Amino acid sequence: MIGANGGIGGDSGERAETGPESDAHDAAPDVDEAQTERISREPDADDARTARLTRATESEPRADAVAPEPDADLERAADSKSTADEVVGSGTSTKLAADAEAARGTESVSDAEPVNEVATHAGPAADADPTTAAPSAGSDLDAPDDSVAPVETFTAPAVDPGEVKTEVMSVVRVEPPAAQSPEEPPTTVVAPPRSITPPSQSRPQQAQPQSQTPPPSEPRPLNADPVPADRAGGSGRSTGVKVAIGAAAALAVGILAYGVDYAMSSDQVPRGVSVAGVDVGGMNPADAEAMLRTELGPRVQQPVEVRAGDARAQVVPEQAGLGIDWSATLDRAGAQPLNPVTRLTSLFSHREIGVVSTSDEAALAAAVEGLRPQVDRAPVEGGIAFDGPTPTGVSPRAGQALDAEGAASALAEQWAAVGGVEVPVNVAPVAVTQDGVDRALRDIATPAAAADVTVTGKDGKSAVLRRNDIGAVLTFAPDGSGGLAPGYNVDAAAALLAPQLAPTEVKPKDATFSFAGGSPKVVPSVTGNVVEWHKTLGGLPDLLAAPGDRSVAAVYEAKEPELTTAAADKLGIREVVSEYTTGGFEYASGVNIRLAAAEINGALVKPGGTFSLNGHTGTRGAAEGYVESGIINNGRPDKAVGGGISQLATTLYNASYFAGMKDAGHTEHSYYISRYPAAREATVFDGAIDLQFTNTAPTGVVIEAVGTSSDVTVRFWGTKSVEVESIAGERYADTSPNTVNLPKGDGCVPSGGAKGFTTSDTRVISDHKTGEEISRHTRTVKYDPVPIVKCE
Numbered sequence: 001m002i003g004a005n006g007g008i009g010g011d012s013g014e015r016a017e018t019g020p021e022s023d024a025h026d027a028a029p030d031v032d033e034a035q036t037e038r039i040s041r042e043p044d045a046d047d048a049r050t051a052r053l054t055r056a057t058e059s060e061p062r063a064d065a066v067a068p069e070p071d072a073d074l075e076r077a078a079d080s081k082s083t084a085d086e087v088v089g090s091g092t093s094t095k096l097a098a099d100a101e102a103a104r105g106t107e108s109v110s111d112a113e114p115v116n117e118v119a120t121h122a123g124p125a126a127d128a129d130p131t132t133a134a135p136s137a138g139s140d141l142d143a144p145d146d147s148v149a150p151v152e153t154f155t156a157p158a159v160d161p162g163e164v165k166t167e168v169m170s171v172v173r174v175e176p177p178a179a180q181s182p183e184e185p186p187t188t189v190v191a192p193p194r195s196i197t198p199p200s201q202s203r204p205q206q207a208q209p210q211s212q213t214p215p216p217s218e219p220r221p222l223n224a225d226p227v228p229a230d231r232a233g234g235s236g237r238s239t240g241v242k243v244a245i246g247a248a249a250a251l252a253v254g255i256l257a258y259g260v261d262y263a264m265s266s267d268q269v270p271r272g273v274s275v276a277g278v279d280v281g282g283m284n285p286a287d288a289e290a291m292l293r294t295e296l297g298p299r300v301q302q303p304v305e306v307r308a309g310d311a312r313a314q315v316v317p318e319q320a321g322l323g324i325d326w327s328a329t330l331d332r333a334g335a336q337p338l339n340p341v342t343r344l345t346s347l348f349s350h351r352e353i354g355v356v357s358t359s360d361e362a363a364l365a366a367a368v369e370g371l372r373p374q375v376d377r378a379p380v381e382g383g384i385a386f387d388g389p390t391p392t393g394v395s396p397r398a399g400q401a402l403d404a405e406g407a408a409s410a411l412a413e414q415w416a417a418v419g420g421v422e423v424p425v426n427v428a429p430v431a432v433t434q435d436g437v438d439r440a441l442r443d444i445a446t447p448a449a450a451a452d453v454t455v456t457g458k459d460g461k462s463a464v465l466r467r468n469d470i471g472a473v474l475t476f477a478p479d480g481s482g483g484l485a486p487g488y489n490v491d492a493a494a495a496l497l498a499p500q501l502a503p504t505e506v507k508p509k510d511a512t513f514s515f516a517g518g519s520p521k522v523v524p525s526v527t528g529n530v531v532e533w534h535k536t537l538g539g540l541p542d543l544l545a546a547p548g549d550r551s552v553a554a555v556y557e558a559k560e561p562e563l564t565t566a567a568a569d570k571l572g573i574r575e576v577v578s579e580y581t582t583g584g585f586e587y588a589s590g591v592n593i594r595l596a597a598a599e600i601n602g603a604l605v606k607p608g609g610t611f612s613l614n615g616h617t618g619t620r621g622a623a624e625g626y627v628e629s630g631i632i633n634n635g636r637p638d639k640a641v642g643g644g645i646s647q648l649a650t651t652l653y654n655a656s657y658f659a660g661m662k663d664a665g666h667t668e669h670s671y672y673i674s675r676y677p678a679a680r681e682a683t684v685f686d687g688a689i690d691l692q693f694t695n696t697a698p699t700g701v702v703i704e705a706v707g708t709s710s711d712v713t714v715r716f717w718g719t720k721s722v723e724v725e726s727i728a729g730e731r732y733a734d735t736s737p738n739t740v741n742l743p744k745g746d747g748c749v750p751s752g753g754a755k756g757f758t759t760s761d762t763r764v765i766s767d768h769k770t771g772e773e774i775s776r777h778t779r780t781v782k783y784d785p786v787p788i789v790k791c792e
Contacts, residue, residue, distance in 0.1 A: 272350045273333045276416035280333070289326050296324060296355065296416055305420030308375040308407070309400045309427070317415045320367035321360025324416070328356035355416045361408075368407045375402045375425065381478065382432030384445045386471025391445035393437040399428035436483035440476055444486050448474050448544035454551040455497050455536060463500035463554075465493055472496065474544065488540045494533035501554060505530040508561040511568035513602055513702045513717070520702055520717050522568045528559040563604070571606070572699030572719035578659035582651045583711030584675045588629035589644025594707035595625055596648050597714075603703040605695040610664050611656075611703075613649060613684055613691040620645065620686045630749070632670055632683070637749040637789065646683040647675075648712055649691045652705070653682040655714040656693040659701065660722040660765055664692035671756065672783040679761035679781040680726060697721055721768050729760030729778070737785035741792050748791035756785035 269288050273281040278295045280288035300323055303314040317323070332353045379399030384391050406424035414421045453465040465473065473493045479485040508528030513520040535555040537543075543550050585593060599617040620626045620642040629643030646669065653666055657680065666682040667689050673681070682691050695701050699719040706713050737753035762778040 269330065269333050270351075274350065274352050275329055275333075276355055277352075277418040280330075285330050288330055292324070292326060292329065299416055300324070304411075304415050306371060306407075306411070306423055307420060308371065308402060308423045309425040311375045311377075311400070311425075313371050313374040315367050315371070315411060315415070315421075317411075319363070320411060320415075321363025322412060322415055323358040325356045325358050329353070332356055354413065357412045357415065359412050364408050364411065365404070368402065368404050368411070371407065371423075372402055376400065379428040379430050381430050382434065382437040383484065384437070384440055384474075384476045386445075386449065386474075389449045389467035389470065391441060391449055391471070393441045395434055395437065396430040396432050398430050400425040401428070402426075431478040431480070431482070432484060433482040436479075436481075440484035440486070444484075444545075445474065445476075447547075450547075451550050453540075453543050455501070455554050456551060457501040457531065457554040458504040458556070461501055461504050463497035465496055469496055470544070473540070486541070488537075488544075490534055490537045490540060493537055493540065494531075498531065498533065501531055504554075505556075508559045510561040510563035511565045513568070513573055513604070515602075515704055520573050520704075522565060522573075524565040525561040525563060525568070527561065529556055530559050531555065532557045571604075571702075573702050573717050575717065575720055577701065577716040577718045577720050578655050578657075578724075579713065579715040580651050580654035580658065581711050581713040582647055582654075582675060585644055585647050585710075586629070587709075588627050589647060590707070590709055592620070592626050592629055592642055592644045593648045593712050596620065596645050597705035597707040597712055600652070600703055601705045605661075605701045605703070607695055607698055607700060610692055610694045613652060614686065615690070631685075637751055638747075639749070642686055648705070648707075648714075649684040650676050650681040651712050651714045652703075653691055653693075654680060655703075655716050657726070657763065658724045659716040659718075660697065660724055661693040661701075661716075662696050664694045666691045666693075668781050668783075670784050671786045672754065677726075677761075678728065678731070678759045678783075679779055680728075722774065723766045723768050723771070725764040725766070727762040727764065729762065729780070731757040731759045733758040733782070735785045737787050739788040739790060741790045744791045749789060750791050751786060751789040753788035754786035756783050758782045 269280050269283050269285065271281040273279075275292055276296055276299075278292060280291060283291065300318040301316065303316050306313045306315050377397075377399055380394065380397040382396030383394040385394050386392075403424040403426055410421055410423045449467050449470045452467055455463045455465070457463065473489050473496075475487040475489060476484040477487060506526070506529040508530075509526035511525040512523040514523055515521075531554045535557075536552060539552065543552060596613075596617050600613070603611065603616055605611045618624070622641050626642040628639050628641050631638050631640045631643040631646075633640075649666075654677070656663075667684075668679070668681055669676075669683045672678060683689060684691050697718065698721070701716050701718040704715040704717060735756035737755065739753075742748040758780065760778050760780040762776060764776045765774045766772060767774060
């Protein structure tokens, strides 16, 4: 049994009993005492030296190896119950004791019970008795027990019961001497295993070959002199040579394999290469091209999916002018790589190189433009839409426009790729988020359309803005922060409400002029009393958000007319300023002339104001009572509803001409009409050709227009301030008419034709009181010949 302080078979603090020292010395005559003394003289050796000692010990044969036959010394030691102490480590002595029970313990092995023998190894002596050893020089057998670490033992498993051998490996923990740092950990020393054969099974004692169990070599301190070359072990050199030979062989095999692989594949497409999903790696170029033509050739006639943003479309490569350059495609794969690493990795890698395309730029550009109807779209800003009384949110959607240049490039490069082509688009962002739409719908639009709004007026009348009409009043626009800002259109609301309260209002009326007595008289103006809608609906946002009653009283205010009685009296409408009369029109034209004359009769042109004939009469169609009559269409006589008004226009133009009005725009007929003065006439056409003039006088002008069955007269009433003279120019540059043959029917109006010519008119304006000339202006006009029209 191992004592608490490292002794064997004794109590704590007792010294172990030892056998005769002479027997121990005789049993180990070859112990290198000098080496042992060197170890003893190095009490400061560090843990690294102890670790080397441990590794040297561990290099001995393991306990499970076949042990040599026990020698005579071992059995003699067991029979005499001898004990031994062995000094191991840097000046630290380990007490080892054996008692008389050791031999009897060995005998018990024969009964299949393993026996532990405590043994230490002190040196390289090959013949040393494993159970005894001489103490090293300077060792102290009487050292305190606490300087010796407990001995740990390991027992090998039992072997064949017919020949039981037990090997014991002792592990001695060496405590650091006092000189060492207390922080350094203790050193564990593993003693070499020894074999023990039970006496009952032992063989006759005889000398055993020393080569069966080589003695462990003594561990050398870290600071010891290098081992001489003639003493160094040969196993390290042998292992190094073997490794070098193996590496050289592997390198030679690799180089040979590389050379064979390169020679066999040098004229092939690099491994791992595919073209548009077709694997051609490792094939010779001719076979690769043949396969590509077979696999990819038909694709030029098959539709290719084009992805543009979130839009999808298709393009047929052949129609887009796209094809495959077979040689250039294979050239893109490159040659076989020389780098051995690249060649090795190509066995496990894949490289898609795509096709090299041929293209017809014009056809490709046309194909790209053909994608726009399916790809391009304007952005949809988030908003609120009303379907009757029900508001709905309009989800925002960014717009996109095809990047034509990028799309053409992508199609040319990727059309053969598996999975289609992704083409670029330019995105037009939106300002409103979906959350902004949802908030506006929930918090503003839905409450606004929940109920009608009522406006109460005079005499118990009221106007109602119904839920169905809220969408015309409530609008939304981006607020710049991702949301929607509401807008309240009061004018739109007033347009819906005003007609309902119109009977309660008095409309203002301008002062007018009457010619009942043969001279103009002022008809007094009327001051109105109307609803002021902006004041009435000033609280519209609150009304549309109110959960309960939604009614408000109309606010009425007086409203003056644009032309009051006093203002009309100051216009100076007192005398005829100018007058002009024309006649000779047919019946249908007379109907139209009289209708238009009634429209402009009594029209006031204030100082600085501009009069427009088309603007004053409005549309001149069948609904207004106008009939079909003659016109000039593309230089030829024709008919249309409202024809003949040009005679009123010529009459009005001459009245303004002699009143001294400024010409603000007029157009002569394309050919001359004999009932009009040359270069001093005008034509009009509903919505296309107008007659306008501006009143430059300091007083107003009132137009009087009177039509009869044979003529029409236009007078300008005001204050005469100028005199106007017209000087007609000579006619020159005559042109002869051509002949036009038309089929008989309603569309053909025969004409004898007339010559064309060029002439002019000069207007001279003078002061009415002084006669001093104010201005002189000449206008030159070229008339086309009237064609000879024959209806055949």
